[in-house]
Amino acid sequence: MRAGSLAGVFVAVALLVACGDVSWRTKDISGLMPDLAFELTGESGETITASRVEGHTTLLFFGYTSCPDICPVMMGKLAAVMQRLPTSVAEQVRILFVSVDPDRDSPKQLRQYTDAFGARFIGATGTQEQLGALSKRYRVTYSYGSKKGEAENYLVSHSSAVFVFDDQGQVRLMLRQDDSVEAIAADLKQLTQL
Amino acid sequence: MEVIAGVRWFLTPWEFAPLVQAAIWGAAVLYLSGCWRGAWPGIPRVAAFAIGLVGFYVVTQTRLDYYAQYLFYAHRGQHLVLHHLAPFLVALSAPAPVLAAGLPRVVNEPWRRWRRSRWLTVLSLPYRLLQHPIIAGVLFVGLIYLWLIPSVHFDAMLSAQLYWLMNASMALDGLLFWWLIFARDAAGLTPCLSFGKRVALLVAVVPPQILVGAIMVFSETNLFDVYSVCGRAFPINPMTDQQLGGVLTWIPAAMMSVIGVLVLLAMRLNELGGEAARRPKTLEVA
Numbered sequence: 001m002r003a004g005s006l007a008g009v010f011v012a013v014a015l016l017v018a019c020g021d022v023s024w025r026t027k028d029i030s031g032l033m034p035d036l037a038f039e040l041t042g043e044s045g046e047t048i049t050a051s052r053v054e055g056h057t058t059l060l061f062f063g064y065t066s067c068p069d070i071c072p073v074m075m076g077k078l079a080a081v082m083q084r085l086p087t088s089v090a091e092q093v094r095i096l097f098v099s100v101d102p103d104r105d106s107p108k109q110l111r112q113y114t115d116a117f118g119a120r121f122i123g124a125t126g127t128q129e130q131l132g133a134l135s136k137r138y139r140v141t142y143s144y145g146s147k148k149g150e151a152e153n154y155l156v157s158h159s160s161a162v163f164v165f166d167d168q169g170q171v172r173l174m175l176r177q178d179d180s181v182e183a184i185a186a187d188l189k190q191l192t193q194l
Numbered sequence: 195m196e197v198i199a200g201v202r203w204f205l206t207p208w209e210f211a212p213l214v215q216a217a218i219w220g221a222a223v224l225y226l227s228g229c230w231r232g233a234w235p236g237i238p239r240v241a242a243f244a245i246g247l248v249g250f251y252v253v254t255q256t257r258l259d260y261y262a263q264y265l266f267y268a269h270r271g272q273h274l275v276l277h278h279l280a281p282f283l284v285a286l287s288a289p290a291p292v293l294a295a296g297l298p299r300v301v302n303e304p305w306r307r308w309r310r311s312r313w314l315t316v317l318s319l320p321y322r323l324l325q326h327p328i329i330a331g332v333l334f335v336g337l338i339y340l341w342l343i344p345s346v347h348f349d350a351m352l353s354a355q356l357y358w359l360m361n362a363s364m365a366l367d368g369l370l371f372w373w374l375i376f377a378r379d380a381a382g383l384t385p386c387l388s389f390g391k392r393v394a395l396l397v398a399v400v401p402p403q404i405l406v407g408a409i410m411v412f413s414e415t416n417l418f419d420v421y422s423v424c425g426r427a428f429p430i431n432p433m434t435d436q437q438l439g440g441v442l443t444w445i446p447a448a449m450m451s452v453i454g455v456l457v458l459l460a461m462r463l464n465e466l467g468g469e470a471a472r473r474p475k476t477l478e479v480a
Binding site for chain 1: 352424
């Protein structure tokens, strides 16, 4: 490696650390990940793509409906955020809940699950190939607990983060478990009004 | 059949990187062709080069890369190979003459002429600057620290481009550092440091590596939550993951310096014993 490329490394890192004219209370991940794109199965068994949420600020979350801890807490938090947001802002937001447990989560079950959190929650799942491609695209992974195949009550380990895309489908923010409802609501409001 | 499927599963690159593939296969072909043309350096050196090259390949272009992305300690293991083990072996094998002999004839002649020209002296200035012992030592330790700054590490594990940049910078800096440590050709571009300076450099990089490893082992907070955020390859306690990563940064990394000193010592003794009549030109005691 020559001096030029090394300098490049440091400049790139310095820019990453330094940039950001707007301040966010959640994690800013602009430019770190590719635009929103997927092919999955929707709540009626139909094929859905990113055009389903086109023009909306989209929150992407990986989980499964029988999840005992991370999913209900995060989904509950997002439901609280949606209630806190002014209707004009909430209208622009969609939450895409992608189940990485297609064996147990049928489209019908996903519809019941997401409806419980609100009308702007959309459920989706897919084949292992589709789910693998989507999770790899956003550099997350998931795996099944050891009881898979034997019992109905296996656990699924999955990402705990929510990826936020703006209405252009570009990645903007990452919401983590310890982010507060206020912080998330403030950032979503700011993002939709940019 | 299951074995074949398993091998294929393991060998399929998690993220196919054309540049990495080209660099590793290119080096292998060049080296083989050099050996074929009579630059055979003996089995130990060929083995060192081959194992080093395979090391670079296995940690970046197989299933191991998946684990390195989704387990902290696997990531530390990957960097141990990229920054310490593989470049150590490649540099130890002193492959330059073999690789040069392997160049196609159309390239070889102009290359030799160019090597003697003044242009090379000018163009090699940045390289010589990077290979100044103090700069080389600071870079070697500095890159380990840089990519372990929690916020930098977080972004590097999220962005495919930054992840690639991180691994490339570790591999290239590893090659630079160990190349400098084991340089044997006084007429080459790489500064030929005295025996004492080489040992001092190897010893100087140990304490900072122990420190950063110890910070990770004894920290009571999860410093690298990106692995929790993105999911781990298999369920493991985050603190256990961090402590294992710290141990991998601490002990084997520091041990590579010790092994390096032993190798230098052996080379020095060999030189003194074999050429007792002549004063050794390359490795003089500082």
